[in-house]
Amino acid sequence: MADGFRKPIKMRVDVLALFPEILAPALKTGILKRVQDADKLIVNLHNLRDWATDKHKSVDDYPYGGGAGMILKPEPIFAAIAALNPETNAHVIYLTPQGIPLTQGVVESLSLESHLILLCGRYKGVDERVRHRLVTTEVSIGDYVLSGGEIAALVLIDAIGRVLPGALGDYESAHVDSFSHELLDHPHYTRPVEFADSGVPEVLLSGHHENIEKWRYAEALKRTAKCRPDLLQKLELSEEDVEILKAAGLME
Ligand code: 6GU
DSSP states (O other): TTTTOOOOOOOOOEEOOOOOGGGGHHHHSSSHHHHHHHEEEEEEEGGGGGGGGGGOOOOOETTOOOOOEEEEEEHHHOOOOOHOTTSSSSSSEEEEEOOOOOOOOHHHHHTSEOOOOOOOOOTOBHHHHHHHHTTTTEEEESSSSSSSHHHHHHHHHHHHHHTTTTTSSSSTTTHHSSTTTTTTTOOOOOOOOOBTBBBHHHHHSSSSSSHHHHHHHHOOOOOOHHHHHHHHHHHHHHHHHHHHHHHHHSOO
16 A cells, blocks of 8 residues: 555456447557566456357346346356466456555555456446355446546556656656645746746756755645645645644634
């Protein structure tokens, strides 16, 4: 978790989905491409239909008890996971709105695994026996409903991929940025120094590194208080923190 300076190992991810092609373009781009080229991450996309057993290649069926919507049948999922995970030591993650909320802590903890299988639901989800017998962890990416788990799986792979060694210019920069330190990021400026009638804070031009770090910390703290007071409530504020927030009128 946030003790996360242990070096993550090379990771294999198998995605099991009805529409795995949704993930393909993003996996060929940017940091996700780089981390795969560096052989730190291997992502295999699999179509659940490849394990369908009947001649119509069906992967879903009607719910017992009636009602709207289809359920993903257990047999193809059991067969797929047996094939992808013969040693049964992979972490099987089912992407579903009922899962644990995805946070940076969950990402960093999962980034230490060597083999993840990401099972993406569609329709009304999977037969309950899949959850009971196969799934290790259920993960949700937020309180809204997606049409399927594929995009959620991509979100998870992206978040994990960027904290693997070889993903960013330097490994540590993944661990010092927004949320890893439990505060939102401070503001950033680049050239030009005057733009749209607005300048760059003087301290950033001063070359005084200690003052710059102090300013950045105070801005991150104030931004978190303004935008995400819920995050701030989980932290223990120092006396200095309280001073900063009071001076900004963000605390009584
Ligand atoms: Cl993981 N799946 C679906 N279908 N909807 C979601 C989700 C996952 N996380 C939030 N909404």
